[in-house]
Amino acid sequence: MTRAFALLNDKRVRDVVYQAALLLGLVALTVFFVRNASENMVKAGIASGFDFLWRNSGIDVPFVLTGYTRSSTVLDLFWAGVANTMLVTVVAMVLATALGFLVGIARLSSHWLLSTVAGAYIEFVRNIPLLFFVLFWYFGVIAALPAPRDSVSLFGVAFLNNRGLTIPLPEAPVTFRWAVAAILLSWIAQALVAAWARRRKERTGQDAPVLAIGLGLVVVLPALAVTWASLATGWDVPVLRGFNYRGGFVVIPEFVALLAALVTYTAGFIAEIVRGGIQAVPRGQTEAAAALGLRPGRILRLVTIPQALRVMIPPLTNQYLNVLKNSSFGAAIAYPDVVSLFMGSALNNTGQAIEIIAMTLAVYLVIGLAVSAFMNWYNARIALVTR
């Protein structure tokens, strides 16, 4: 008896007991909700289960990266939506980071006009809802672009109009897969060279010709690979016929508008994170670096930003997660993301509301957790190591 009391007094035992109880409670609650919902659905005559995923979808999607066609299954439609969500999210993260860094650094510039313009942009962006940006870019872009007949021709192979940007498509995409493989290999080689050069410098203090090698590996080799691939295959060049251009690949205006909205909106927040991060670096660091004779560009690159990054990563993670979640605003302008395709078209055609909403939630949860896991890993890697 006393033993049992002694166990209960042990903090570790109590923690385990509490956590187990909480987990059990959660599981019980979930089971209750699922059973309740399925019983009600049976009573109401609504079919349930995931069988609908293998049905024919019959839905046309104007922008697909996967092999989806209208005769694919509903599950394929789901993946097509996930791919479109991932595409716009990843591209928006990269571009928003770049623009956000530029604006954030401009905000701190000693140049009055530059910092004022950057400041005005940040305040403007942060006080306007994202939906406004999405609609502005969409209807702004469409109103500004000409009809197909009066398309802007780019060297006679690509055409820009209010139906999107039609670009030539390679007839044998396999050559491009080789090119991509070559590019990845040369980038890995570059990383290895850089690591070797760093170690050598630490050991001997000598600089290796990293810039020239890097340029060759990062820019020249990939450029050669792409040139080879594009010469080795035939091209499906778009031609104006009837209502619009036929052939090629169409980058739809919905993608461009959503991307532009996400980038311009998120960049405003990232700029503030960058400013905050840089200002969090003690002034003495900059002064010390200047006293060593480093020029302002190198101070920023070698002293300020590496230290600022530690402050910036956690809030930056939040912004990346926001980009992912905000990509669902694409549904407002018919960008075929997972919300629009799966929670819109598929839900209506099959009526399986609970299953479809659960799957869509799972997509955001999985991608979101993956993004934050990566950012946490990166944060741990660059964290200040105190000895």
Place this chain on the structure above:
Amino acid sequence: MMKTVLAATAALAASASLASAQQLAPSPTLDAIKARGHIECGVHLGLPGFSFADDKGEWTGLDVDYCKALAAAVLGDAKKVKFTPTSVQQRWPILQSGQVDLLSRNSTITFSRNASLGLNFQGINFYEGQTFIVRKATNAKSAADLDGASVCVAAGSTEEKNASDWFLERNLKVTITNFQKNDDAIAAYDAGRCDAYTAGVGALAGQRVKLKVPGDHIILTQPISNDPQGPVTRWGDERWQLIVRWVLNGTIAAEMLGVTSANVDQMKSSSKNSEVRRLLGAEGNFGAMMGLSNDWMYNVIKQVGNYGESFERTVGMGSTLKLERGQNQLWTKGGLLFTPPFQ
């Protein structure tokens, strides 16, 4: 002695009325409506002619009129309706979950909706076919001229699949862009994003009014599908379904029998036609059979009018839509409207 007889008679009468009440199957929906004092009716977000709220929040339209008719039949007052605007995506869950008593929002009756979504369709208040609206400048005369065009449509509507199927069958290459709401789709069409916008004839006529220059656009006359539409209920509660179905039948029967809001009083008191007398509660107890008052259809016709009156006022020649009666004419006049007799 006299007292005992009276008490016995009263008891007998009470048990008789109890017995007749017991004969009616329970209707939780009807009980809930009577308890809360109004009908919860799911309608379209805003489609002129069918369900549209003006700047004072007053709802009008063919589908709205049906809800009002139901309120007149059930509660004796056509104003006792609360309208819930529903999008294409929201409509089924809102009905399934019991937030509304019925949907009256020009939704097409289809097999799979009937068989797998727990929905019941209680008759047809609008026959229509899907077609396209295009700019006059494109010179397109029929859907077959749309090869290579891009078409805007509301996601998950029957129109989305119909159009896709139709063009595929004919080997025509058409890009279909799916918007979440009809309003977004028509706005994108108006902005030049698409060459055509597709929906039912009635919906197109209603949407055309919203375009910047309605006169620049033409609705293609040849439909590519048949889309019968009518009030929708969820599964279960047969007595409620009976009421929903027969109020609709009643409005059509009234037109066929020549009963209008103008002559309904006179018809009720002096018509020699037995069907008219049964419809208006002057003979028989048809209302009571469903658990309503016997003047249920009298209230409907008096307050809302018969089907034809409602049609003319909302989508017909008396409205901005100016739709022909066409298939929505009585069968006796060459249309498809037909109703079982009130016998």
